[in-house]
Amino acid sequence: MINYNHKQRPEKDMIFGIRAVIEAIQAGKEIDKILMRRDMTSDLARELFAALNGLEVPVQKVPIEKLNKITTKNHQGVVAFISAVTYQRIEDIIPTIYEEGRMPFIVVLDGVTDVRNFGAIARTCECAGVDAIVIPTKGGAAINADAVKTSAGALLSIPVCREASLTNVLKFLASSGIKIVAATEKASMNYTESSMTEPIAIVMGSEDEGVAPEHLRICDDMIRIPLLGSIDSLNVSVAAGVLIYEAVRQRQINA
DSSP states (O other): OOOOOOTTOOGGGEEESHHHHHHHHHTTOOEEEEEEETTOOSHHHHHHHHHHTTOOOOEEEEOHHHHHHHOSSOOTTEEEEEOSSOOBOHHHHHHHHHHTTOOOEEEEEESOOOHHHHHHHHHHHHHHTOOEEEEESSSSOOOSHHHHHHTTTGGGTSOEEEESOHHHHHHHHHHTTOEEEEEOTTOOEEGGGSOOSSSEEEEEEBTTTBSOHHHHTTOSEEEEOOOOSSOOOOOHHHHHHHHHHHHHHHHHHTO
C-alpha cells in the first residue's frame, strides 16, 4: 500500500486542478503521484487518464475530504505531487554500463516506504558507487524534499528508476547477466558467503514484510546478516549499508 502522508509536503510541490495537472504532464513534468476524487467521471477525467497513458504514475482515488485536508485551494478533485527527481529506465542504464566496460551495481528496493530510510539508502548508494536504484511505481517511498534532504542530495545525482513491475525488472537484470542477491531472514547463507564481485543487484525489502516471495524466487542468492542480540531485525537502511559495502569490499579485493 502506498503511504500518502502529505502533512510535510509544501504546496509548491503540488499541482491543483485537473486541467493544470494535464498541462503539467504534457509539459513533461515528473509527477510522483496523483490523488483524484473517487467519483470523478467527467470528460476532463478521461482526458487526464489519456495523458497518463504509458506513464508510470500511480493514481489513487480518494474521498473528497482527503483532498480538502491537503489544500484549501480549488483543487477540482485532483491533486498531483511533483517528483524531486527525473526518473530513468533500467533498460537504458544497463547497456550503457556494459558499453563503458563496467560491471553493473544495482540496488532494488521492494516495499521500502519510509522516506528517511529511502533517503539514507540513496546516500549510501551514491557513496558506494551504485549505478542505479530501482523502486516500484506503487508501494515505495515518495521522493520528496525530505527524501532528498536525508540523502544529502544523493537523489539528485544517482539514477532512480521507477518501474511498474519489479518482477519484470529482476527478470531483465537476470537476462542481462546480473547476479541477484536478496536480503531475507529466511536465508541460511551468511552475507559474507555470497560472491558479489560480478555484476550484481542487491534487493532489500520492507522491515515488516521483507522481499516479496515472487521476487525471492528469481534471486540467485538469499542472504542474511547475523543478529546476535534480542532484537530480531535491523533498520533497512543499516542493513542495506552493510550489504552494499560488503560488495564494495569484495570488489576492491578482486580488483
